[in-house]
């Protein structure tokens with residue numbers, strides 16, 4: 001059945017280009033691709049299928065996300081759970097499914113030791129971990145003064161081959177803002193406290209990959225750049241050589257002519273100054289398009305930009321296509337681009353007073369994903 005769904009067209013070529021660009025930027029580092037939050041709203045199964053041959057590991061936030069990934073890739077070696085585990089059941093799941101956990105809190109070690117009391121015989125391979133150090137983000141991770149005690153505990157487990165420390169990581173709090181002194185402080189803290197420890201090192205998210213080459217180390221951890229959006233406000237993804245993977249489209253459902261002075265949509269917040277032609281398109285905040293978008297934010301239709309007018313509602317919104325030169329009525333059913341190839345998501349994020357990350361993650365199950373070559 002043909003339906004009037006909103007479609008996110010996803011470009012394989014753009015995804016490959018973005019991985020290639022990342023390799024060029026950090027030629028000596030391995031890539032841990034961040035596919036958490038449903039691959040930043042792009043659909044984790046489609047993205048992971050394409051990306052696994054191109055990168056060196058996949059990272060998700062939660063055990064639940066890892067479960068979906070493990071089902072799709074039963075033998076894939078390197079699935080990292082960034083938020084670690086909170087419950088014994090989660091730990092057991094991680095062990096049984098050969099997931100790599102980020103150890104960021106004593107509590108997780110307590111859980112592991114609790115597990116070992118009765119189950120050491122069940123452990124067929126050591127538990128693989130990355131250890132997270134808090135160098136200044138103050139969100140997750142061990143503080144540098146905690147490292148000596150932590151090492152005692154980890155070494156005891158490592159000697160018995162119960163644990164395998166893959167490496168040490170930290171996360172920047174402000175890598176999108178080079179002027180922030182936190183970046184240098186975090187770099188030197190990591191170098192001072194972690195660089196000498198045995199194991200691989202990882203610091204850089206997308207903004208750090210672009211702006212802080214000293215942070216590339218053994219593994220980079222790109223998220224946003226993989227999907228072709230820029231993490232830096234003053235730079236577009238295109239200017240950095242990255243291409244948008246997603247182009248979000250919605251069809252025109254109706255077209256009406258209105259006379260000057262007509263108020264349209266909820267609360268009539270927009271009033272036409274001239275006789276106008278208004279198209280209603282089938283996407284709204286129920287699909288994840290931001291309700292608080294500013295008036296006159298552009299959409300793209302047949303090679304031209306048109307402004308959004310009136311309030312975005314749950315399933316629909318209106319655009320002013322008065323300046324369209326072709327036969328208006330023929331446009332019913334035409335696809336309008338909300339962001340993607342022609343309208344950078346960064347521009348929409350600015351108009352919605354948010355960041356591209358949030359726009360991607362806000363998309364709801366109503367959106368259909370179609371991959372194109």
Ligand SMILES: Cc1ncc(COP(=O)(O)O)c(C=O)c1O
Pocket residue numbers: 034082171204205206207221222223224225231
């Ligand atoms: C620990 C960690 N590493 C890497 C990333 C990827 O960040 P970005 O999407 O900015 O590349 C994130 C994302 O939030 C993260 O939390």
